[in-house]
Amino acid sequence: MKYEDLPRDPETKGILIEQVEFPVRYTLLTPIEVAGVETSEIDIEEPTVADLKLARKADDNVDRSVRLLCCVSPLAESDAQRMGTRDFNRLSEALGSFL
Numbered sequence: 803m804k805y806e807d808l809p810r811d812p813e814t815k816g817i818l819i820e821q822v823e824f825p826v827r828y829t830l831l832t833p834i835e836v837a838g839v840e841t842s843e844i845d846i847e848e849p850t851v852a853d854l855k856l857a858r859k860a861d862d863n864v865d866r867s868v869r870l871l872c873c874v875s876p877l878a879e880s881d882a883q884r885m886g887t888r889d890f891n892r893l894s895e896a897l898g899s900f901l
């Protein structure tokens with residue numbers, strides 16, 4: 803499933819996470835380098851309970867989102883920190899349904 807195709811509530815426009823089919827492929831607006839390779843797409847898997855517990859140990863929402871993103875994708879924390887804010891905000895929105 804592509805990010806653009808995520809099911810949304812018609813009224814609130816929030817993501818209907820129970821209807822999402824994983825993995826979700828997200829196309830970055832601004833490519834980043836991951837493990838020495840320029841990357842323009844990231845696949846996001848469904849978080850596990852262990853992923854959620856780890857993410858919730860962070861002190862603030864940004865750190866929680868970074869931790870969860872790194873758990874469910876091939877990104878290292880340093881990769882996520884180089885990501886543009888537009889991309890990060892979209893991915894955080896999708897993952898925020900779990901936090």
